[in-house]
Amino acid sequence: MGSLMDFRISADDRVGAGPDKASKGRKAPAAKGQRVEPTLGGSLGNLGAADRTGGGGSGGSGKPAKPPRRGKAQTAKAKKPRRSRSGGFLMGLLWWGFVACLWGGIAVIGIIVYYGAQLPASNTWAIPERPPNIRILAADGTLISNRGQTGGEAVTYRELPYYVPAAFIASEDRRFMSHFGVDPIGLLSVAIESVQARGVTRGASTITQQVAKNLFLTPDQTLGRKVQEAILAVWLEQNYTKDEILELYMNRVYFGAGATGIEAAAQTYFGVSARNLSLGQAAMLVGLLPAPSAYNPKTNPEKAIERQRIVLNLMAQEGYISKEEASAAQIDPNQSVRTRVAGSESYVADWVESLMTAYIGEIDSDVVVQTTIDYKMQKDAEFIVKEQVATEGPKRGFTQGALVAMDVDGKVRAMVGGVDYASSQYNRAVTAKRQPGSTFKPFVYLAAMEKGYTPDTLAEDAKFDYNGWSPRNASGKYAGTVTLRQGLAYSLNTIAARLAIDVTPAAVVDVATRMGISSPLTPVPSIALGTQEVNLLELTSAYAPFANGGFGVIPNVITRIESKDGKLLYEASDAGPGRVIAPNVLAEMDDMLETAVEVGTGKRASVNGWEFGGKTGTSQEAKDALFVGFTSAMVAGVWLGNDDSTKTTLSGGNVPTIIWSEFMTKAHEGKQIAPIPGGSYEGEMVAQQVIDPATGQPVIDPATGQPQVQYVDAGTGQPVPTAIDPATGQVVRIDPATGQPIAGATSVQSAPIAPQDNGLNTGGLIIDANGQQIDPTTGLPVGQVVQDQSIDPVTGLPLQPQSNGVGQAPIDADTGLPMVLVTDPATGQQVWVPSAPAQGQPQQIQPPANVNQPVQQEKPRTLMDMLFGG
DSSP, X not given: OHHHHOOOOOGGGSTTOOXXXXXXXXXXXXXXXXXXXXXXXXXXXXXXXXXXXXXXXXXXXXXXXXXXXXXXXXXXXXXXXXXXXXXXXXXXXXXXXXXXXXXHHHXXXXXXXXXXXXXXXXXXXXXXXXXXXEEEXXXXXXXXXXEESSSSOOXXXXXXXXXXXXXXXXXXXXXXXXXXXXXXXXXXXXXHHHHHHTSOOSOOOOHHHHHHHHHHSOOOOOHHHHXXXXXXXXXXXHHSOHHHHHHHHHHHSBOSTTOBSHHHHHHHHHSSOGGGOOHHHHHHHHHTTTOTTTTOTTTOHHHHXXXXXXXXXXXXXXXXXXXXXXXXXXXXXXXXXXXXXXXXXXXXXXXXXXXXXXXXXXXXXXXXXXXXXXXXXXXXXXXXXXXXXXXXXXXXXXXXXXXXXXXXXXBEEEEEOOXXXXXXXXXXXXXXXXXXXXXXXXXXHHHHHHHTOOTTOEEEESOXXXXXXXXXOTTSOOOEEEEHHHHHXXXXXXXXXXXXXXXXXXXXXXXXXXXXXXXXXXXXXXXXXXXXXXXXXXXXXXXXXXXXXXXXXXXXOEEEEEETTOOXXXXXXXXXXXXXXXXXXXXXXXXXXXXXXXXXXXXXXXXXXXXXXXXXXXXXXXXXXXXXXXXXXXXXXXXXXXXTOOOOSOOTTXXXXXXXXXXXXXXXXXXXXXXXXXXXXXXXXXXEEOBOTTTOSBOBOTTXXXXXXXXXXXXXXXXXXXXXXXXXXXXXXXXXXXXXXXXXXXXXXXXXXXXXSSSEEETTEEXXXXXXXXXXXXXXXXXXXXXXXXXXXXXXXXXXXXXXXXXXXXXXXXXXSBEEEEEOTTTOOEEEEEOOOOSOSOOBOOOOTTOBOOOXXXXXXXXXXXXXXX
């Protein structure tokens, strides 16, 4: 064992030692007792010592090379060329970039699939309908306003000047015409800008994406919403043309101030149609889009001008306009931006909008509404009211005013609901209800005239007490015995109060309702002084019968409603309540109302040579001051006061009459002067439509397809037989006894009056409220047999021939005079009423029995002396 472990290591056996160079190509002899290490032979013969692994040779130095490490074979390899470090990095970067893109693409596809699956099936996608717009026009076609959720109608791409859509493209999406809905170049550009700026610089959504968001999605800034937006944008591009997508965008994008769409924005900010926008206006509107409230030209004109310049420069860069055009369209920073101010016509637009559902039901598409408004009169009324409130308001303590003007047939021509629509949209002409004061008194006097009093009836102007109520004159003075004409002219409260008590408050309510007051009224004595609230519109319309010959009207502002493509949806009718004042009573009322403006409280009013009448009104503590007056062409009412009902130093006879006079003088320019109608219309005929009592609609003649028309006596309201004169073609009245035309009976009033829903002529008979046919010659139900012609079987009163010789009439037990058959305007039924007493000496009004008469006072020399200290 010891001999086996006894060995020595020579220098050649050490690591790194090699054979002598001289031994190249052959085996070296082994020293005695040494191991022979195997080699790879000739495979290494061509390699220098230095090329070998572990070689330490020096070429031709002759020094022996170290043999390979014992127990290991030396492997010979050819030397490979070295690779560049930068090249390897680039290749690696490309490789890993490719891998990252691959996985990123897979992730993006997964995200798209995930969020796309949350959308409804693509075959159900459709462009939602745009909210309907109500386009409201004046009588001459001038745009008053647009109403609806959008504030303007939709316009087509082709209707706009070329620079309007160009401004949108240049500012919002300059590659709009070339991308597929999503703009990768734009996304990359925004990403680079944001990195450089270390924050988001601008949005990267295309116009198509914005359309998709506006139409289908919520405004939430989430990854899911952005993915869905891109999906929908691509779908839009596949299904719609670029023009259609841009048109959708222009009509659906929000511009601020409640304006959605380019038309609404143009009307809201500049008062023009988008079809007529200038280059500068178009650029300013497009400049609003990034932040409508911040760039609003009304509130931030400097920022709006700055944005306008940016848009114009972008348009020039893209070649849509020249640099010269861009410079010319820019607004000087020192120049104010002219934007539209909402005027009084907006009160009209609000009123019209509130009526739409009642006229045509729910609106599901754009409509065009033609109104009765005279745009010039509207602006004149607005200017006059504003000027007087600004001038007189601070001195007299009032801040608001309202005006309503209408033709005598009820067509509203102007309406001012306040002095500043922008600051207050509350309509003081239609919505507000205030005490009318003495403007209500004509209805009290009308009830008295219908009871038999006349303008010359004498009454006592003095204090009295009635069940604890003691009315007082505003002046605190009393005139003693006066005529009713004087009582109304000088607005004596005690006279109106005595009349209301005498005729009963219920009768006053009936008259006011018949004349056109629609607000609920309570029949109490104080109603005589106008203490119950009404609105200015109904009060003004209730004066129309005084101006038009005694016919009631329904105030109307809408004449036609059409769809955008011209389909007729509604057309106004001339139907109305018919006659509400007998001709002889009308003449008496007009006489008194003319006196009120000639010498009474309304004497400051004037209409440049026209005959007119009217009445002033002042409520308690002068909280409200009014004047309502009329000519044969127009009726107008004015109200002044404060919204909080604080007292003023106004009266109906000062500032309201000034406003009324200025407006009416302008409104009557160019009109032919005509007197106020009055007197008797006995024998004249008027045409009116036949109304079906069951439906309230006109009866259609099956032969002509037109509404049936009947003719009635303008004095009595009774149907009359007529025929067409073959020689003249005129309608003539026929004598029922002979069947021949009555000489001189061809007068037919041009303004038709519509009957009540009840009390109508059908086939020569009258239909009462219960559908019972009434014989117009007797006033009795058809088929009813009268056994004794001297007794009325309905009333039990004695009968005697009527004054017109047709039929018989009962006798009024109180007066002994024949009663008259008339149509009750409130119910439409035929009723007998006492006839007017014979004209003669003035009646003396008798106070009710329970009125405590005052102590007799000394009478003044004249009425004027007592009332006005003259």
